[in-house]
Amino acid sequence: MIFRRILYYIIPCLLFILFCTACCSSPFQLKTAEMTLPGWDPAHRDVTFLVISDLHLRPEILDRRFYRVLERRVKELDPDIVFLLGDLLDFNSKGKIAPVKEKMLSILSNLRGRYGSYAVIGNHEVYCGEGMSVELFQEAGYTVLQDELQTVEINGRPLSFIGVQEGYRQNKYLPARLKELLKKNPVPLILCHRPDLFDGFPLETPFIFLSGHTHGGLFSFPFLRSGVFHFKGRPVYRKYPYGIFRSGKGKLLVTSGLGDSNYYSRFNIPYEVVLLKIRPE
Numbered sequence: 001m002i003f004r005r006i007l008y009y010i011i012p013c014l015l016f017i018l019f020c021t022a023c024c025s026s027p028f029q030l031k032t033a034e035m036t037l038p039g040w041d042p043a044h045r046d047v048t049f050l051v052i053s054d055l056h057l058r059p060e061i062l063d064r065r066f067y068r069v070l071e072r073r074v075k076e077l078d079p080d081i082v083f084l085l086g087d088l089l090d091f092n093s094k095g096k097i098a099p100v101k102e103k104m105l106s107i108l109s110n111l112r113g114r115y116g117s118y119a120v121i122g123n124h125e126v127y128c129g130e131g132m133s134v135e136l137f138q139e140a141g142y143t144v145l146q147d148e149l150q151t152v153e154i155n156g157r158p159l160s161f162i163g164v165q166e167g168y169r170q171n172k173y174l175p176a177r178l179k180e181l182l183k184k185n186p187v188p189l190i191l192c193h194r195p196d197l198f199d200g201f202p203l204e205t206p207f208i209f210l211s212g213h214t215h216g217g218l219f220s221f222p223f224l225r226s227g228v229f230h231f232k233g234r235p236v237y238r239k240y241p242y243g244i245f246r247s248g249k250g251k252l253l254v255t256s257g258l259g260d261s262n263y264y265s266r267f268n269i270p271y272e273v274v275l276l277k278i279r280p281e
C-alpha cells in the first residue's frame, strides 16, 4: 500500500518539483565581487562593472532560454559598464554567420551598460574571422579595444582602461606600441581574454586584470583543486583557472564565463556573470 502510494503520488510530485525548479531557476549564477585597489578614484567606488565572457554563441544554440534570461538579468542589473572578455562567438568556419547574424545581434545588443559596453576579442573570434567579429560587435553597439585605451567620464572623473589584442602568449611578445601605451597611461584596469599575460604585465602602478578563457578549469572534483585540466599543458591555466589572484602590484579576476565550446564542456564549474565593484585600498 505504502509502496503504491510512493509510486503513484510521491515520485510524480518530486519529478514535477524537479522539473519546475529546472525550468524556473537561473541557468547561470550572478557572482558579486568586490576588489580593492590602491589609488582607485573614490568617485568610482560605486561604479558597477558587469563582466561577461566566453558566451560561445553558435548557430545551433541561439534559441536557448539561457539568452532570454541573460538579457533580462542585464536589464535588471542596469550596470554602469559591461566588459565583454572575448570568445563570445564560436564558429568552426568563416562565413557561417550570415544566416544567423540577426539572431546574434539581438542577443549581443542587449548586453549594454549605461556608460557603454567594451569588448576584447578571444581566440574563437580569431578562428571565425577577426574582422567579421569586430564588425559584428561594433554593430551590436560595443567598443572593441585592440591594444587601445578607452576613457569614460563617470561622476565627473575620467575612468580609463586598456583592452589587449588577442594572441600574445607571453609578455615578451607584446608590441612596442602597446608597451608605450601602457607606459604613458598607467591605467587601473586591463581587459585581456587570456590570463597568460598577468604575471609580469608591464605596468608599474597597481592594476586589476580581467580575464576569461579558462572556463574555470573545466573540471572540478571534490578534494582536487579546480583546473586539474590545464589546457594543453600551459601552466598559467593551472595557476589561474578561476577566481581572484594577486601577483606583485596586480590583481587578477578570472571568470568561468557563460558557455561551452562545441568541442568541450565543463563539470561542476558554475556558469556565471560577475558584478564587480572596485574600492580604493
Ligand SMILES: [Fe+2]
Binding pocket: 086, 087, 122, 123, 124, 193, 212, 213, 214
Ligand atoms: Fe578562449
